[in-house]
Amino acid sequence: MNRSFLIVVSIALLLGSCNPQKTVFEEVDGxxxxxxxxxxxxxxxxxxxxxxxxxxxxxxxxxxxxxxxxxxxxxxxxxxxxxxYFQEVPMVNITTHAAPAMQVQSAKGNFTLKGPDDYVIWTDKTDTAVSLDNDELVFAGYGVVAPEYNWNDYEGLDVKGKVVMVLVNDPGFNAGDTSLFKGKTMTYYGRWTYKFEEAARQGAKGCLVVHNTEAASYPFTVVQNNWNTSRLRLDPRGKVEKICDVIGWISGPAAQKLLTAAGKDTALLASADIRDFKGAALNLKLSTSIQVKTNYNQSNNVIGKIxxxxxxxxxxxxxxxxxxxxxxxxxxxxxxxxxxxxxxxxxxxxxxxxxxxxxxxxxxxxxxxxxxxxxxxxxxxxxxxxxxxxxxxxxxxxxxxxxxxxxxxxxxxxxxxxxxxxxxxxxxxxxxxxxxxxxxxxxxxxxxxxxxxxxxxxxxxxxxxxxxxxxxxxxxxxxxxxxxxxxxxxxxxxxxxxxxxxxxxxxxxxxxxxxxxxxxxxxxxxxxxxxxxxxxxxxxxxxxxxxxxx
The missing domain is CATH 3.40.630.10 (Zn peptidases)
Structure with missing residues (x-):
């Protein structure tokens, strides 16, 4: 190869390396x-x-x-x-009709809670009906199993076939303790969806989350909008799932009423913020029912690209x-x-x-x-x-x-x-x-x-x-x-x-x-x-x- 040509090429490469590569776009583009x-x-x-x-x-x-x-x-x-432009999403629409009241049996006497004033319940099951039939109520703290935080609210607690009552958010929120989970910052363990999932994994028949406006970040009226409405989820057919029969929310005052009937007070709720908390049966039994109608169909994600x-x-x-x-x-x-x-x-x-x-x-x-x-x-x-x-x-x-x-x-x-x-x-x-x-x-x-x-x-x-x-x-x-x-x-x-x-x-x-x-x-x-x-x-x-x- 010609020596002069090599020199020219080398100089060109050297000059090129001294200049930054041109930006593909300008700051104002688009x-x-x-x-x-x-x-x-x-x-x-x-x-x-x-x-x-x-x-x-x-x-x-x-x-x-x-x-x-x-x-x-x-x-x-x-x-x-x-x-x-569409991705079909196979789903089931579950329409529930809950009985207007929930019966509570206690040693101090029986009483009823009224839906949706005191609670809101629904089911993710596709059976024609689900019910609670004198099923025991157990308080399970925050309903959290988090090994990385050295926390297990279900340890030593028998909840199989029972209804668990749990608090919304994380232990660090109410305690104001930054050493518990992420303090005031909620983790996924604080979400009500997680609490239903964990209750099902533990074998519970039902799960009720105690509502608190500050901890949930929205008022109970938002929850009440879900009373006897339809809910969607992915089509479960052909899948093996663990889900509770009855899930939902209970208002703060209604939870207090249950605690009183159990001979407890808010100190029990506060104890859930302590690392060595132990859950406890409340010696209450709940009864109610939900009628279910299902409709399988396809919804759609809409998707475009460049x-x-x-x-x-x-x-x-x-x-x-x-x-x-x-x-x-x-x-x-x-x-x-x-x-x-x-x-x-x-x-x-x-x-x-x-x-x-x-x-x-x-x-x-x-x-x-x-x-x-x-x-x-x-x-x-x-x-x-x-x-x-x-x-x-x-x-x-x-x-x-x-x-x-x-x-x-x-x-x-x-x-x-x-x-x-x-x-x-x-x-x-x-x-x-x-x-x-x-x-x-x-x-x-x-x-x-x-x-x-x-x-x-x-x-x-x-x-x-x-x-x-x-x-x-x-x-x-x-x-x-x-x-x-x-x-x-x-x-x-x-x-x-x-x-x-x-x-x-x-x-x-x-x-x-x-x-x-x-x-x-x-x-x-x-x-x-x-x-x-x-x-x-x-x-x-x-x-x-x-x-x-x-």
Whole structure:
């Protein structure tokens, strides 16, 4: 080879190495596609009465998934499941009719509790009827078996065929002890869903969770909305499951009445916060019944994608659930449509804005971007659970999940909240992207609510996929300190899971939602180019799952 040619090539390579590689995208790329007007129109449409509260298995589902398919196509998304925009989710709709009262036998005399004033019960079983028939009641503390915390509320306690009464949240919450679990920050052991699962594993016939507004993060009225309504779960046929016959909630005053009849007081409840707590039979017997009707059908996740230009088998998945509660118990105004404007028409509409943002990028994403709107979140995160169990894109090739569940409706904020802070390196990405636009990360206002375990990203986390979930900030620009917290708490108290969760153009300010969407877009855009894989942080309960799967 000619020596002069080699010299020229060497100089060229040297010069090239001195210059940084050109960034594949500019900081402003894709941001102009986001529109508060567009977002508001989608929220208004999805939460309109015509969509009947978007409950699966209803005409509301049919309208919702068709709407999303049309908007995915209009945004330029490809079908996300082969040639289809849908992933069928086989489910069963369980409609229960509980007897209006529960009989209690005690040594001090018999009495009745009234549903739904004192308790709310249902069943996940598909039998035609289930019942409690003079079944013993046992207090099992928090109903937790957590070896990593050296905690077992069921140790030495016989609950087979009995009804367990347990407290909501974790021992550290009521005790205010940071050495117990995660203190005020709820773990998955604090969730009522876990308590039902563990009670079934222990062989209990029933499980009643004692309600406490602060510990549960919502009032008993939210629980009462479930009285004699239908509930969905994944089709159990062909599966071996351990589930209780009767599950539900009991109000604080009703629990106190049971304790009094058992010759106990609140000291028994307080004793559950102590590490050497021992559960005890209450010498009470419960009787009631539930009639059951079942309907097997298919619901649908809606899924679209932008295929990556260089690494099409590596995916970044954005999620939001499209469903809400449908038509149910009328409120004080007579309104029976649970529109779910914030929860979760807002984030479903946000998916459409994100899709437009990614499609507008001058350079196509190198990794595949998936937009997944899942079903039946309100019934137990079932749509995302089915996807996690039957992934269209393998978990070990899924770079990250970014989930949304309720967007900011009260204006621009200086901050954004990471839910479940300390889980994954995605939080570092978010913090760095926020700094670029002069925003900051703040801690959760209510870590005791366990929000990290209450939305669809949780099922991705359980599959080992790093999952990011953010909440609306509370430091509202131009407002007094505490305004954002006040608005958030007002929504929870007055509108969460109520017919009044409606879109109001006069009071909703979506510029803050656009800021948050653009921030989540920036995180995904950063992941979309290159080969970085965010990891779980040390101390996350999901870290070993990812490591074992790789």
């Amino acid at each position: 941001l102009a596609a986001f529109s508060a007007d567009s977002l508001g129109k989608h929220i208004a449409e999805l939460s309109d009465d015509d969509f009947e509260g978007r409950k699966p298995f209803t005409e509301g589902e049919t309208k919702t998934i068709q709407y999303l398919k049309e908007k995915f196509i209009a945004a330029g998304l490809e079908p996300g499941n082969g040639e289809s 295929t990556g230009s260089k690494y099409p088998d590596e995916t970044i998945i954005y999620t939001a659930h499209w469903d809400h509660l449908g038509i149910g118990t009328p409120d004080e105004t007579g309104d029976s449509v649970y529109n779910g404007a914030l929860d979760n028409a807002s984030a479903t509409a946000g998916l459409l804005e994100l899709a437009r943002g990614f499609k507008s990028l001058p350079t196509k994403p190198e990794r595949t971007i998936v937009f997944l709107s899942v079903t039946a979140e309100e019934q137990g995160l079932w749509g995302s659970a089915y996807y996690a169990q039957n992934p269209i894109y393998p978990a070990n090739k899924t770079v990250a999940n970014i989930n949304m569940d309720g967007l900011n409706w009260y204006g621009k904020t200086k901050d954004v909240i990471i839910v479940g802070q300390g889980q994954s390196e995605l939080e570092n990405y978010l913090r760095q992207e926020a700094a670029k636009v002069n925003r900051v990360i703040t801690p959760e206002v209510h870590p005791e609510a366990g929000y990290y375990y209450r939305s669809d990203h949780f099922n991705f986390a359980k599959a080992g996929i790093p999952a990011l979930y953010v909440g609306s900030g509370i430091d509202v620009i131009g407002k007094e300190s505490g305004y954002g917290k006040k608005m958030d708490e007002e929504y929870t108290e007055k509108h969460y899971h109520r017919p009044s969760d409606e879109y109001d153009t006069a009071t909703w300010k979506l510029d803050g939602a656009i800021d948050d969407l653009q921030l989540l877009f920036r995180v995904g855009r950063r992941l979309a180019y290159g080969q970085n894989w965010p990891q779980w942080k040390t101390g996350s309960e999901f870290k070993t799952i990812r490591e074992k799967g790789e």
